[in-house]
Structures are given as structure tokens and as C-alpha cells.
Amino acid sequence: MNAIEVKNLQRVYRAHIGVIKRSIKEVMAVEDISFDIKAGELFGLLGPNGAGKTTTVKMLATLLIPTKGTITIMGFDVVKDAQEVRKRIGFIFGGERGLYWRLSGIDNLRYFASLYGVEPDVSKKRIPFLLEMVGLKDRGNERVEGYSRGMKQRLHVARTLLHDPEILFLDEPTIGLDPVGAREFRQVIRDLQSENKTILLTTHYMFEADSLCQRVAVIDKGIIVAMDSPSELKKHVADLSVIEIETFGTSQEVVEQLRALPFVDALSVQEQDQRQMLLIQTARGAEAVPDLISSLNGQRVGRVIVREPTLEDAYVRLVGGRV
Amino acid sequence: MRYKNLFVYWRTVLTVAEITFRHQMNDSFIIFAILIQPIIIATLAMFMLRDTAANAAMFVVVGSGLTGLWSGLLFISGNSINAERWQGTLESLVGAPTPFDVIVFGKNLANVVQSLLSMIVAYLLAALFFNYTLHIDQPLLFFISILFSVFAFISFGLTIAPLFVMYREVQQWQNALEYPMYILAGFLFPILLLPGWTTPLSYSLPPYWAAVALHGTSTANAPLQQTLFAWGMLLVFSIIDLVIAKRLFKIMLYKARVDATLDVQ
Numbered sequence: 001m002n003a004i005e006v007k008n009l010q011r012v013y014r015a016h017i018g019v020i021k022r023s024i025k026e027v028m029a030v031e032d033i034s035f036d037i038k039a040g041e042l043f044g045l046l047g048p049n050g051a052g053k054t055t056t057v058k059m060l061a062t063l064l065i066p067t068k069g070t071i072t073i074m075g076f077d078v079v080k081d082a083q084e085v086r087k088r089i090g091f092i093f094g095g096e097r098g099l100y101w102r103l104s105g106i107d108n109l110r111y112f113a114s115l116y117g118v119e120p121d122v123s124k125k126r127i128p129f130l131l132e133m134v135g136l137k138d139r140g141n142e143r144v145e146g147y148s149r150g151m152k153q154r155l156h157v158a159r160t161l162l163h164d165p166e167i168l169f170l171d172e173p174t175i176g177l178d179p180v181g182a183r184e185f186r187q188v189i190r191d192l193q194s195e196n197k198t199i200l201l202t203t204h205y206m207f208e209a210d211s212l213c214q215r216v217a218v219i220d221k222g223i224i225v226a227m228d229s230p231s232e233l234k235k236h237v238a239d240l241s242v243i244e245i246e247t248f249g250t251s252q253e254v255v256e257q258l259r260a261l262p263f264v265d266a267l268s269v270q271e272q273d274q275r276q277m278l279l280i281q282t283a284r285g286a287e288a289v290p291d292l293i294s295s296l297n298g299q300r301v302g303r304v305i306v307r308e309p310t311l312e313d314a315y316v317r318l319v320g321g322r323v
Numbered sequence: 324m325r326y327k328n329l330f331v332y333w334r335t336v337l338t339v340a341e342i343t344f345r346h347q348m349n350d351s352f353i354i355f356a357i358l359i360q361p362i363i364i365a366t367l368a369m370f371m372l373r374d375t376a377a378n379a380a381m382f383v384v385v386g387s388g389l390t391g392l393w394s395g396l397l398f399i400s401g402n403s404i405n406a407e408r409w410q411g412t413l414e415s416l417v418g419a420p421t422p423f424d425v426i427v428f429g430k431n432l433a434n435v436v437q438s439l440l441s442m443i444v445a446y447l448l449a450a451l452f453f454n455y456t457l458h459i460d461q462p463l464l465f466f467i468s469i470l471f472s473v474f475a476f477i478s479f480g481l482t483i484a485p486l487f488v489m490y491r492e493v494q495q496w497q498n499a500l501e502y503p504m505y506i507l508a509g510f511l512f513p514i515l516l517l518p519g520w521t522t523p524l525s526y527s528l529p530p531y532w533a534a535v536a537l538h539g540t541s542t543a544n545a546p547l548q549q550t551l552f553a554w555g556m557l558l559v560f561s562i563i564d565l566v567i568a569k570r571l572f573k574i575m576l577y578k579a580r581v582d583a584t585l586d587v588q
Contacts, residue, residue, distance in 0.1 A: 013583055014582070058414075058583075061418055062418060062580075063414050063417060063418055063580065063585055064580055064583055064585075065577070065580045065581050083420055083422075086418055086419060086420040087420045089418075091418060093414070095411075097410065097411025097412075098411045098412055098414065098415050099412070100342075100346055100410075100412065101410075102346055102349040102350070103342065103345070103346050107342055107345065107346075110338065110342065111338065111339065111342045112415070112419070114334070114335045114338035114339065114421075115335065115339075115416065115419035115420075115421045115426060116419055116420060116421070117331055117335070117420060117421065120334075159415075
């Protein structure tokens, strides 16, 4: 049974620009996407910034009205039956906002429990249980303004679970968390999945999607460019190797020259202070290294590694190496 | 089912009001609007009325309470939706199954009750610092008048909040609307002192009828008929405001979901 059905979804943003001569600028955030999520499935939505992930999640969470297309959640339409949908879903948007900072963690949860119609005698038991689950048992009486970013994120999780929703939308929930906090958070997601919750997760972290999601859709420029299990997606790059070249002060011009080489399938750059890590996908494997080094025109080169491709490499190839 | 919903909504209103009250008591602007400003107004008025009858002081107490109610309504209830938007909580509220107008009703209840504190502060100021012996002419009718006034102010606040969200040009008049209401609604002196052409304007304002009921029962020993008429007007205005507010909330929420303005981009 499908918990979520999305058909030909489109969303256009209209912004008024100009002061004297006013005009309307249209931005296509989601062009045409369709997918289904089965009950109990953990489904990932991946894509670069501006691909349309958050817009999609906001439409699913009834916070934005689609320009075209339909979304049904547990059989209810998100536009016509928004109240019914809201009883069955919970959502988290990454970041620290969305909580009352001058209230304690417990008061925040009491407030939202009331808005979700949780009976007072139920919330009296559920709030301590959730605070313990997210590791805030001893800090519940403190004002949220004193919480770290990770604690606020965990309080968001507790808030989302107050009414025990069947479906969860987690939009980049680990963004900005330290590695330990992010790992703990991923464990919370695993625990939720073991309770048979249907979860839609958007993330920038490929290893997160690889380790958590049963299926993944890669979205780029408002359309889905691939949708499959992480292991199947990795097969898109099974015939390739990845060469990582550490360089110093490489210009955009040189990067474009490398990208234009006939044996380079995709190239992405990770900036680290003065260093750049060039991630090059090629079918030639280690044999391509001398040609790549010579194409760097005497640029200072550090480590060079040749390795097997990961889900991240499959993702880079799917979005055209624009990362 | 409908009655069960009403019970659940009422319980939600009370919880929202209680938590909003505690949240706002930590905000220095709100403390200024509902406590400090009415103290300043009451102090000025009491110095001016120092040699007049004792019940003039009670008039000032009620009047400064009304100024606190109006300022609270204009700046706190009026801004309640925009404030949620700026702190990033509006999406969480709209995304909850409780109708959004029920949530804002609870927030406005907290604001209005909070604003009534200004009346207590003015009372203590008159009694302790100006040594007035204060008494309320018709205590029971005064208490009932407070209830009608609270309901009318909450309902009026419900129409203002979505208007401020949808029409920024209306919100730009927010500051300019504060003092004219003090004058037109007869908070601190009777409207009989104003030019005749302003009277119909006063009659069209719910705060004027709150002032008639509260001043009439506290200091003027008003005939019951006059008080009943003021209550009737407050009730009529409250119902009209609630009907308008329901429609405005529906339009505002749909527009916000189309225009993507529930969050600050």
C-alpha cells in the first residue's frame, strides 16, 4: 500500500520585482515530479541546492499549494483535505528556527501537544518519554535559548513525534550538527523506521542516504533524474573509477579544461581552504592519472587516489558533475 | 463530534493562552506596552486630576487600563501572525491540525488578559502613591463589563492580525492608530468634549462601547439600560468581527500557501 502518491507535481514561485515599473518574475522550483512511497518505507530525496527538495517537502506537508499536479497522503489530498493530512504527518525543517526560545523545552512540547490535540493525560506521559528518547531528559526545564544547535534539532524531533504520526518529513535534519550529534540523529531515524514509520528524508550527505534509505530519488532542476535503491543507483557508475587529485589554487578555467577531456565522465570540486579536491570519474581508471596531471599545466599537486565509486559519485554523475 | 471538537478547541485555547502569557512576560517590549506606558499615562492624568473628586481617579484607573488594552491589541495581537513568521514558528502552527484562527484566539486571550494588568497597576498607583480611596460603583456589572470587553477586544484583534499580514500599507498606520483611539473611544475623557462630527466615528468603534460599559459601571453609576445597551453593542461587534475574521483567515492562509509567505525567505 502506498502511503504517499505524488503525480506530475509542479510548483512555480512568482515574485514582484521593481519599484516603479512592477513586473512578475516566475521561477520554476519543481517542474514535473512523480513518485510513490510505500507505508513503512524510508525514502530519500537527494539533489543540489535549489533542486526543489524543500519545495517538494513543503507541498507534502500542506504548507505550499502545488501549481499543478496532485499529492495524496494516506488517501487524503493535501489541498482539499489539509486538516486530515496534518493529523497524520510530522515535519522537521533543518535549522534552529521553529521553536519558542524564551520557553523551556517542556513548555514547547506542551504547546505543540495541545495544537495536535494530544489528550493532556497522554501528553503528561509522552513528553518525558520523548525527552528521554532524544537525550534531553535533564534539560527539559531549561529555556531553549540556552540549547546547542543539536539539542534544538533533537527537540524538533520530539515535537514532531508528540502525536505519534504515521508519516514523517525530515528536511535536511542533520545539517549543521557536529559529527557525534549527526550520528546520534541517524540512530533516532533508524529507531523511527523500526517502528514502521513512513519517512521521507532529504539530505546532502550521500553516506547518510546510503546507510538509511531503502530507495532514493535524485532531483535536479525540478525533475527526478533517477529513482532506485542506493545499490542500484551505484550501478550507474559501476563501470567507472574515481580519481581524487588534491591541488592548490586551481582556477575555474583549468577545471573546465579537465572537464572537457574526452575520457572525463564527470568532475566535481570540493573546496577546502586553499586546497581543492578534484573528484574525476573516468572509465580509464589509474591509466588516466598521467594525462590528468599533465593537463593541470604544472599546478601544484598533493595526494592522488584511485578508488571505487560510491553513491555520492553516482549522484554527481546524475546531476552532471555540478557539485 | 462537533461538540467534542469545541471542547478540544477550548482546551487548546486555554493552553495556548497560558503558554503565550508566560512566553510574553519575558519580552521587554510587551512589558513596556502593557505596564510601563499605562503607568506613565496614569501618573500624568492623576497629577492633572489631583484636586478633583476621588471617583475621577477611578476614571483614570479604568481609562489607563483601556489604553493598555488598546495598545496590547494593536501592537501585540495585531502583530501576532507576523511575529510568528519572523521567529520561524508560523509553519509549525499552520501545519498543525488545530485551525489557525483557534490558535490566534488563544494568543489574543493571553494578550488581552495581560493588558488588563495595566488596570491593576494603575489602581495600585492611585491607591498607594496618590492616596486615593477608590471604589467601584457597580462591582458585579463592572466585572461582567470586563468579560464583554475582553471578548470584543479579542475578536477585534482577530480581524486586525490577518489584515496586517495581507496589507502591509495598513500595518504602516499602526503607530498612528494608537492615540486617536484613546481620544475617540473616550478612554480618558468623555467624547462629549469632542466636536459633534466625531460622535458617529466613536459609535462605530468596539473600544468606545467597552469604555461606556466600564466607565459607566465603575464611576458614573450608569442606569442599567445604558450598560445593557453597551453590552449588546459589544456582543454585536464581537460577532461581526468573528465572522469577518473567519473569512480573512481563510483568504490569508490560502494566499500565504500560494505565495510561499509562511516563512521568511
